[in-house]
Amino acid sequence: xxxxxxxxxxxxxxxxxxxxxxxxxxxxxxxAVAGLDLAVAPGECFGLLGPNGAGKTTTMEVLEGLTRPDxxxxxxxxxxxxxxxxxxxxxxxxxxxxxxxxxxxxxxxETLRLFAxxxxxxRPVGExxxxxxxxxxxxxxxxxxxGGQKQRLALACALVSDPDLLFxxxxxxGLDPQARLRVWDVVERFRARGGxxxxxxxxxxxxxRLCDRVAIMDHGRILTLGRPDALVAALGAxxxxxxxxxxxxxxxxxxGLPGVGGAIRAGDAWQLSVRRIDExxxxxxxxxxxxxVALESxxxxxxxxxxxxxxxxxxxxxxx
Numbered sequence: 011x012x013x014x015x016x017x018x019x020x021x022x023x024x025x026x027x028x029x030x031x032x033x034x035x036x037x038x039x040x041x042a043v044a045g046l047d048l049a050v051a052p053g054e055c056f057g058l059l060g061p062n063g064a065g066k067t068t069t070m071e072v073l074e075g076l077t078r079p080d081x082x083x084x085x086x087x088x089x090x091x092x093x094x095x096x097x098x099x100x101x102x103x104x105x106x107x108x109x110x111x112x113x114x115x116x117x118x119x120e121t122l123r124l125f126a127x128x129x130x131x132x133r134p135v136g137e138x139x140x141x142x143x144x145x146x147x148x149x150x151x152x153x154x155x156x157g158g159q160k161q162r163l164a165l166a167c168a169l170v171s172d173p174d175l176l177f178x179x180x181x182x183x184g185l186d187p188q189a190r191l192r193v194w195d196v197v198e199r200f201r202a203r204g205g206x207x208x209x210x211x212x213x214x215x216x217x218x219r220l221c222d223r224v225a226i227m228d229h230g231r232i233l234t235l236g237r238p239d240a241l242v243a244a245l246g247a248x249x250x251x252x253x254x255x256x257x258x259x260x261x262x263x264x265x266g267l268p269g270v271g272g273a274i275r276a277g278d279a280w281q282l283s284v285r286r287i288d289e290x291x292x293x294x295x296x297x298x299x300x301x302x303v304a305l306e307s308x309x310x311x312x313x314x315x316x317x318x319x320x321x322x323x324x325x326x327x328x329x330x
Contacts, residue, residue, distance in 0.1 A: 025088060027052045027175050027206040028073050033082035035068050035230075042068040044230035046082075055197070055207040057217045059315060060227035066210040067108065067179055069227075073208065074105050074177050087175060101129055104173030108180050110164035114153030118144055118163055121152060122170050129171040142166040142196055158189025165196055176200060178209040182216060194219055214315040226319055233322045241318045246271045247283030250317050251290060251310050254279050257303035267293040276320050283313070283321070 026049045033046040043065045050056040058066040071077040072084055075091045084091060089099045112121055119135060126132035139148055142162040147155060155163065161181070168176060178197070182190040197207060197220055211217055217224050218238045225235040234241060264273035264282060269289030274281045284290040287310065298305055 029085045031083045034080045036080050041230055050208055052206055054222040055201055055220050057221035057224040058210045058227055059217050059224045064227040065230035066227055070177055070179050102174045104168035104171055104176040106164050106168040106178045112152045117149050117151055119148045122166055125167045126170045132170050133172045138166045138170050158185050175206045180210055217315055228323055238315055242313050245283050245313050247313050249284045249287050249310050250313050251282040251284050252279050253308040254306040255303045259301055259303055276325055
């Protein structure tokens, strides 16, 4: 596993907000998490990025105390689950699951008052409603809310205890761009108050916008870990050229083209890591013509975290 850039890791003695060492979780004949080591620094936003089945949610559930690990050591805010301090620990956590089932007959305010009653310490309900921008829906029943409003209410339920550590599992999946931006803003304001965030996401934009560091996961393991910008920079490419062609082209020929740093086959397409696109594109077209291969499609884009995943696995995150 590579660790690129380091981010905001704690100094010795500073402690960690969440840690797991040698974490293993199995379900029948499937190993969901396979010997994972992870440490989240106090005050950082740490993202677990990967496709469905990568082990992100299982890792979160173990750290949240919802699932018992088969192997490994887990520590959250200086405590281990099952050590006699579970209730105290839960008071300091905020958890938003992938799907939060709320009582549809209750109003927004009633829902938050119910969740606040579960904790010894809680933030004023009106303050939390304002934080997630649901003031106009304070007396609206949950069943009448839009998808984005329900997602913000679920986030409010996680924030009402005034947690030190916030777990967010795919917090913006299925939301429209405006609703997504509102959720991101709430997370950033929580961080500004000194909170720590551990989130899972499929979204490259979300990981880049919110996270100090990300761990890219696949098949229960961490493939690489570091700051989003450092992981992308490690590709050695400003842009990615993706093309499909009718016929075979030798990888060595593509990787050796002027301005190209590397070539990867991802499904039925080739992806070239390009340092100088003004050199790479003419050289690519000339190579295809020389090889007698017809070009079907070609597109270029700025290098992203998805390209990091492709470079590590040979397949696109969206297809994984």
